[in-house]
Amino acid sequence: MxxxxxxxxxxxxxxxxxxxxALVLFFPIFWMFITSFKTELQxxxxxxxxxxxxxxxxxxxxxxxxxxxxxxxNSVVTSFGSTIIALIIAIPAAYSMAFFPGKKTKDILLWMLxxxxxxxxxxxxxxxxxxRDYGLLDSKTALVIIFTLMNLPIIVWMLFSYFKDLPKEIxxxxxxxGATPWDEVVKVVLPLSVGAISSxxxxxxxxxxxxxxxxxxxxxxxxxxxxxxxxxxxxxxxxFWAKLSAASTLACxxxxxxxxxxxxxxxxxxxxxxxx
Amino acid sequence: MKRSITRLLMAPSVxxxxxxxxxxxxxxxxFSTIRYNLLYPGQNNFVGWMNFEFFITDPGFIPAVSNTLIxxxxxxxxxVVLGVMLSALIDKPFFGQGIVRVLLIxxxxxxPTVNALIWKNMMMNPVYGIFAWISExxxxxPIDWLSSYPLMSVIIMVSWQxxxxxxxxxxxxxxxxDTEQKEAAQMDGATGWHIFRYLTIPHLARPIAVVVMIExxxxxxxxxxxxxxxxxxxxxxxxxxxxxxxxxxxxxxxxGVASAGGLFAVLLxxxxxxxxxxxxxxxxxx
Amino acid sequence: MSYxxxxxxxxxxxxxxALRGINLSITEGEFVVFVGxxxxxxxxxxxxxxxxxxxxxxxxxxxxRDITELASSKRDLAMVFQSYALYPHMxxxxxxxxALRLAKVSDAEIQEKVRSVSASLQLxxxxxxxxxxxxxxxxxxxxIGRAIVRQPKVFLFxxxxxxxxxxxxxxxxxxxxxLHKKLGTTMIYVTHDQVEAMxxxxxxxxxxxxxxxxxxxxxxxxRQPNSRFVAEFIGTPKMNLIAANKLVRHEDSLAIDLLGQxxxxxxxxxxxxxxxxxxxxxxxEHMTLVDQGGDISGRIELVEHLGSEAYAHIQLSSDQxxxxxAPARSELKDGQEVSINIDVSEVILFNESDxxxxxxxxxx
Numbered sequence: 050m051x052x053x054x055x056x057x058x059x060x061x062x063x064x065x066x067x068x069x070x071a072l073v074l075f076f077p078i079f080w081m082f083i084t085s086f087k088t089e090l091q092x093x094x095x096x097x098x099x100x101x102x103x104x105x106x107x108x109x110x111x112x113x114x115x116x117x118x119x120x121x122x123n124s125v126v127t128s129f130g131s132t133i134i135a136l137i138i139a140i141p142a143a144y145s146m147a148f149f150p151g152k153k154t155k156d157i158l159l160w161m162l163x164x165x166x167x168x169x170x171x172x173x174x175x176x177x178x179x180x181r182d183y184g185l186l187d188s189k190t191a192l193v194i195i196f197t198l199m200n201l202p203i204i205v206w207m208l209f210s211y212f213k214d215l216p217k218e219i220x221x222x223x224x225x226x227g228a229t230p231w232d233e234v235v236k237v238v239l240p241l242s243v244g245a246i247s248s249x250x251x252x253x254x255x256x257x258x259x260x261x262x263x264x265x266x267x268x269x270x271x272x273x274x275x276x277x278x279x280x281x282x283x284x285x286x287x288x289f290w291a292k293l294s295a296a297s298t299l300a301c302x303x304x305x306x307x308x309x310x311x312x313x314x315x316x317x318x319x320x321x322x323x324x325x
Numbered sequence: 326m327k328r329s330i331t332r333l334l335m336a337p338s339v340x341x342x343x344x345x346x347x348x349x350x351x352x353x354x355x356f357s358t359i360r361y362n363l364l365y366p367g368q369n370n371f372v373g374w375m376n377f378e379f380f381i382t383d384p385g386f387i388p389a390v391s392n393t394l395i396x397x398x399x400x401x402x403x404x405v406v407l408g409v410m411l412s413a414l415i416d417k418p419f420f421g422q423g424i425v426r427v428l429l430i431x432x433x434x435x436x437p438t439v440n441a442l443i444w445k446n447m448m449m450n451p452v453y454g455i456f457a458w459i460s461e462x463x464x465x466x467p468i469d470w471l472s473s474y475p476l477m478s479v480i481i482m483v484s485w486q487x488x489x490x491x492x493x494x495x496x497x498x499x500x501x502x503d504t505e506q507k508e509a510a511q512m513d514g515a516t517g518w519h520i521f522r523y524l525t526i527p528h529l530a531r532p533i534a535v536v537v538m539i540e541x542x543x544x545x546x547x548x549x550x551x552x553x554x555x556x557x558x559x560x561x562x563x564x565x566x567x568x569x570x571x572x573x574x575x576x577x578x579x580x581g582v583a584s585a586g587g588l589f590a591v592l593l594x595x596x597x598x599x600x601x602x603x604x605x606x607x608x609x610x611x
Numbered sequence: 612m613s614y615x616x617x618x619x620x621x622x623x624x625x626x627x628x629a630l631r632g633i634n635l636s637i638t639e640g641e642f643v644v645f646v647g648x649x650x651x652x653x654x655x656x657x658x659x660x661x662x663x664x665x666x667x668x669x670x671x672x673x674x675x676r677d678i679t680e681l682a683s684s685k686r687d688l689a690m691v692f693q694s695y696a697l698y699p700h701m702x703x704x705x706x707x708x709x710a711l712r713l714a715k716v717s718d719a720e721i722q723e724k725v726r727s728v729s730a731s732l733q734l735x736x737x738x739x740x741x742x743x744x745x746x747x748x749x750x751x752x753x754x755i756g757r758a759i760v761r762q763p764k765v766f767l768f769x770x771x772x773x774x775x776x777x778x779x780x781x782x783x784x785x786x787x788x789x790l791h792k793k794l795g796t797t798m799i800y801v802t803h804d805q806v807e808a809m810x811x812x813x814x815x816x817x818x819x820x821x822x823x824x825x826x827x828x829x830x831x832x833x834r835q836p837n838s839r840f841v842a843e844f845i846g847t848p849k850m851n852l853i854a855a856n857k858l859v860r861h862e863d864s865l866a867i868d869l870l871g872q873x874x875x876x877x878x879x880x881x882x883x884x885x886x887x888x889x890x891x892x893x894x895x896e897h898m899t900l901v902d903q904g905g906d907i908s909g910r911i912e913l914v915e916h917l918g919s920e921a922y923a924h925i926q927l928s929s930d931q932x933x934x935x936x937a938p939a940r941s942e943l944k945d946g947q948e949v950s951i952n953i954d955v956s957e958v959i960l961f962n963e964s965d966x967x968x969x970x971x972x973x974x975x
Contacts, residue, residue, distance in 0.1 A: 064419030070411055071428040074489060077443045078431055080455065084447060093453040096462075138341065141334035149331040157339065164346050165542050166598035170570040171587040172349035174356060174580050179349070198345040205338055218696035221663050224683040225690045226710035226761070230330070236709075240700045259436040261549030262567070266575065279438040280553055290446055290453075297439040308434035309427045312493065 078305075085294035092290040107295030114292075115278055117299050124274040126189055127264075128257035131196035132250050138197075139204040140246070144234060146205075147212035148220065158209065161202040169199075169262050180267055189272045192264060196257045203256075204249055211245035212238070251311045258304045275300040350591070356584035363578035376585035380573070383582075388561040389569040392476055393593070396483065396565055397544045403484045404540065405533055408491030413525055416499040426493070433489045437549035444482045445471060445554040475555045475563035482550050487543075491536050498532040499525070538601055545594050566590045614639035614674060614797055615660070615765060621668030622655055622821075629655045631821040632669070637799070637814075642791050644800045646808040647818035647844070654769060656818065657801045661767055662686050674764060689758035690767040693774065695750045697742040703729075703753050704738040710761045728760045748779045755787075759794070768800040772807065784810060805845055809833075817841050839965035842892050848922060851895065851933040852961075856888045867891060867960075870928050874906050874955055880969050881960070889968065890961040895922060895936040897957035900943075905950030909933070914943045925949060 050058070084092050086103035111117055146154050176195070177186075185191035215238065223237045239246075261276040268277050279300050282293050308315065357376050359369045380386060415425070432440070448455050449470035457467035470478045502525065510520050548567045551557055557564035557572065564572070570590060574583030613636035622630035629652050637643050645653040658664045660671060662683035670679045678686050689710075697706050704725055711721045729735050732752045742750055751771065758766055768787075772780045788811055791798055802808055808815050809829040817824040817832065817840075825832060825841045836842035842850045857868035864875040869891065899905075900923065909925040912932060921937045935951055937943060960969040 060417065060419055063415060063417045064421070067415035067419055067425050068421065070415070071425040074485070075428040075431055077448060077485070078435065080447055081439075081443050096458055097455060138337045142338035145331040145334035151328070151331070157335070161338070161342060163598055164342050166545070166594050166601075167346060167350070168546050168567065168587075168590045168594045170546070170548075170567040171591040171594075172353060173570065174574050174584050174587060175349040175352035177574070178352070178580070198341060201338060201342060216694060216696060218692045218694050219698060221661075221683070222690065222692060222696040222757075223698070223709070224663065225661060225688065225767075226757070227684040227713045229684060232713060236713075237698060241698075255434060259434070261437045261552075262546065265438075265549060265552060266571065276436045276438050276549065279436065279442065280549070282442065293442060293446065297442060301435050301439050304436070305431055305434045308430065312426065312430045313497075315430075 078301075081294045081297055081301075084290055085298045087291045087294075089289055089291045092294070107291045108299065110292055111296045111299060115281065115296065117278075117296070120273055120275050120278040121299070121303070123189060123192075123268075123272055124258055124276075127192040127196055127272075127274055128254045130189075130193045131200065131257055132253040134193070135197045135201050135204050135253060136246065136250060139201060139208055143205050143208035143212055144238060147209050147215075148217075158206065161205055165199075165202050173266060176263075177266065186267060187269045187271045187273075191267055192272060192274070195263050195267075196260060199260070199263075200253045200256055204253055207249045207252070208242075208245065211242055211249075215241055248311060248315065251307070252315055255304055255308060255315070353584045353587050353591075356580050357588050359581055361580040361584075363580060372581070376581040377589075379582045380585040380589065383569070383573075385561040385564050385569050385572075389564050389566045390593070392561075392563065393545065393565040393567075395476065396480060396547060397541065397597075399480045400483050400487060400544055401537055401540060403480070404487045404491040405536060407488055408495050408536070409526070409529060409533070412492050412495035412499060413521055416496060426496075430489045430493050432485050433487070433493075435486065437486070437547075438553050440482055440486055441550040441553035444478070444485070449478060471555050472559055475559060479547070479550055479555065479563050482554065483544065483547055487540055490540075494532050494536050495529060498529055502528050541597060541601055545590075545597065566593065613637060614641075615799075616672040617660070617669070618672075619669035620656070620659065620666055620671065622652075622659055622664060623667045629821050630659065630666070633823060635816060635823065635826065637797060639797055640795050642798045642800065642811060642813045643816060644802060644808040644812035644814075645816045645818060646802055646805060647824070649803060651818040652821040653801045653803075653818045657767055657769055657799060660765075660799065661688055661690050687764045688767055689761050689763035689765075690769065691754045691758050691771045693770040695742075695754040695774075697750060697753055697757070699742050702739050702741055703734060703745070706742070706753055707734075707738075707756050707760050709757070724760050728756045732756045732759075747775055748783065751775060751783060755790070759790075762796075764797065766796055766798045768798065770802055771800075772802070773804070787811060805847070809845070817844060835967075835971050836959065837967045839890065839892070839961045839967075842959060842961070842967075846894055848895050848934045850892045850959075851898075853891045853893070853927075853931065853933070854888065855891055858885065858887075858889065860885065869907055869953075872906055874953055874958070876955060876958060876960065876969075880971075882970055883962075883968050886962040886968070888963060890963075890965075892959040892961060893953055893957065895934045897954040898933075898935045899952045899954075900935060900937055900941070901950050901952050903950050905952040907953070908948065908950045911943055911945055911947045911949055913945060923949070925951065 080097075083099070085107055086105070087098070087101055088104060088106075091098050091101050146158065180186045180188075180191050219241070220233055220237060223233050228236065258274075259276065260274075261280070264274050264277045265280055268274070273281075279296060282296055358371060358373060360372050360375075361369050419425075435443075446454070451457050451467050451469040454467075456470065460467050468474070506524060507520055510524060515523070546567055547565060548571065551563055551565060551568045552571075555563040557568045561569075566586070567590065570583050570586040573579050573586055615635075615637040617633055617635040620630055620633040622628075633656060645656060647653045655664060659666050662678070662681060666679060670677055672678065673686065673688075698709065701709065707725045707728060708721045711724065716724075725738075726735075729738055732755065734749070734752055734756055737745060737749060737753075742753065745753065751774075754771070771787075772783050775783060784807060787800075791811075800807075800811060812829055814826060815829055815832055816826050819840050825837050827835075829845075832841055832845050836845065839852065843852070853869060855867045855869055859866040859868075859873075860878070861875075863879070864877050865881065865885070866873040867876055867889065874891075907927060909927040911923050912926045913924045914937070915922045915924070916939070918939060920939050921941055921943070923935045923937050923941075923943055924932055925935055926932050943949075958969070959967060962968050
């Protein structure tokens, strides 16, 4: 075999291997998707059926029975709402820490991150009781507040690491050009970090959308986002797989598709820009 | 710019996080020292260490602690080891790389409750599940995963979710590896294994640190997967600390004991965090 | 009267004293170059003048006004950065006009100024491009244009040419010199490249370890360095330094024992008290190779041919190697024994503490 043929074979084997890994990991999602178009009988047939006449009945039933639109709306409101609030609070903090670092900056950042290490169960009881006492149980307000605080450290970190990577000289050039601090932020920093801010927002939305601990414990029906709605399918209807799959597909589709478009930024985001 | 302005800009974030940390935490501390059961209101007298005693002597305590740690370590090892190996193997151009990337990362976006439901029903069900069908086709007895190997089932679900994340981070990191360095090593007579061992692994040190840190944050708090799939059972076989405390608080309404447990979880997390943040913090340039 | 006056300027970092009392006065229209090895404080000095670093002591006065505590944006200075620091999200035209827009200059005036600056820097065709679509040289010109368009009191340049390749660097150097002639604005320029310093400057400021080592015209620094540091820093190849321990003072000359042979140094060129020993400094271009009977002798180790001239690396009997300039087509062989004549009128003497103890002879 010539060196060139060897290289081609190697590329082929790499591709084959990569595709196999990807398909195996993706299979459960694929199966969920397929099953959602089956009848209940087809869904539990052994051996599993791959070829069947697809039906949309399951989706109709899911909407009728558990009001998908209602829960999806809750998910949208809590994810987007908390993300926007968190960004508004985090951007000034990240800006000041990245461009005007003091001796304590690193400590503050690590402390912020360490609040993420505080397990939610440690404060479950008081939060539950506070929500109960203020009439916030099963309310979107409570989820928005909690999601905001939950993601705030990560958002500050991500923005901080993006801002820090902005060439300092560009800001100095703006200062020499006569820019006030306000001009600097509005006319230079923000336009330069549109990408960074949006990928931070994306990550925050994904994390909120998939958050399950607080939404399971603090909501019942009114404010229940999709994670909680799906959990309600776990026991009583556990064997109605086709409907379960339809509900799951509906719950995950928006965020999975969303994620596909921004997976690259997400890696950078989630690793605080430490991996490029 | 003046120090006072920079402080002012940081203030909202810092104050909100302080409040978020201090108020619930001090309430937890207070609750943990009183008798407080939602079923018997009004009898909130001081009981000292009793709630801690109850929690620590609870039959679920030891399994919950060990399950929490086993879950954390297993998923970390699985995702990091497999992640490094797989990403090193696919770190070359091949047909359809973009699609493979998209397929690979997908499980990361699946919400934990759906994750648990897919695996519990369609994969691991002993009668109709895909695994059962595979073992039967190969002539083996199907395994009832959730009742025979509950903790392992949870580990599989969680690893499935986090392996794609690890792979994606490592693949991204590998793209920044110096090709000239690899070529120099090849000229020096290094084999593929040597390059992997002496160049790739050291290059990945920082991404590995980052992956370990982020996963730890989320893995200590695994809850929904257990809640939906095994319900912590059978017995306490798949109960972790988060689930045990949830059980005390919202199923048995014993706020006092749950608070004591919560404090214990905080302590455990801090022990882990102490080592982790210190180790990883050095790796993150500030 | 000085236009920019720096008095006793200090800059302390946490555990590092970057500027140790800088005193400098610059007249209007001067081209001043700060030069020195890395870490000498030249960039810190420039950035402190710019207001990008705050000083920890001393004052800076510009055109009769104390600007020490003024924000950068209010100092009326323009700066060209090493990395150019163009705004990546703006077109060339927007980059050029950014400062004017901030200053709320009228649209018509902005257009006129941008047009004339872009014409003079040949940027007309690039006005709608973004910085990433430009070559290095074009970016450099935009950065300069951005500074010119504002008509500031002083231009600050922070190693502006160091990211360009060699050919482009020479071309831009010329353009900068022309620009200075045309505009006549005061310019302060930081570089570590002594060729840039020598060719561009009206006056060169040599910094070392946070202090000014010497200020002077390029020629003064070359001919009359006041320390060994300056002598070695200016001139390529470097000045040769040979230690001499035995000194005998005669009536009108000083006999300096160089490796067993005496050279006679006129006493009227000495200043200060005569030390026990001296270091003799002599540039490669002030020595000539002769067949025999020179002042010192040695063996050729290596010859570098540059085309227009050659440099012979010669090992002396003390094992020290010196560099001597030789004619381009000299037939020198490695290992050949040679004798060297020293032009005593160009010799510079240093004492043990590396300060100069000779003066240049009066021009005849």
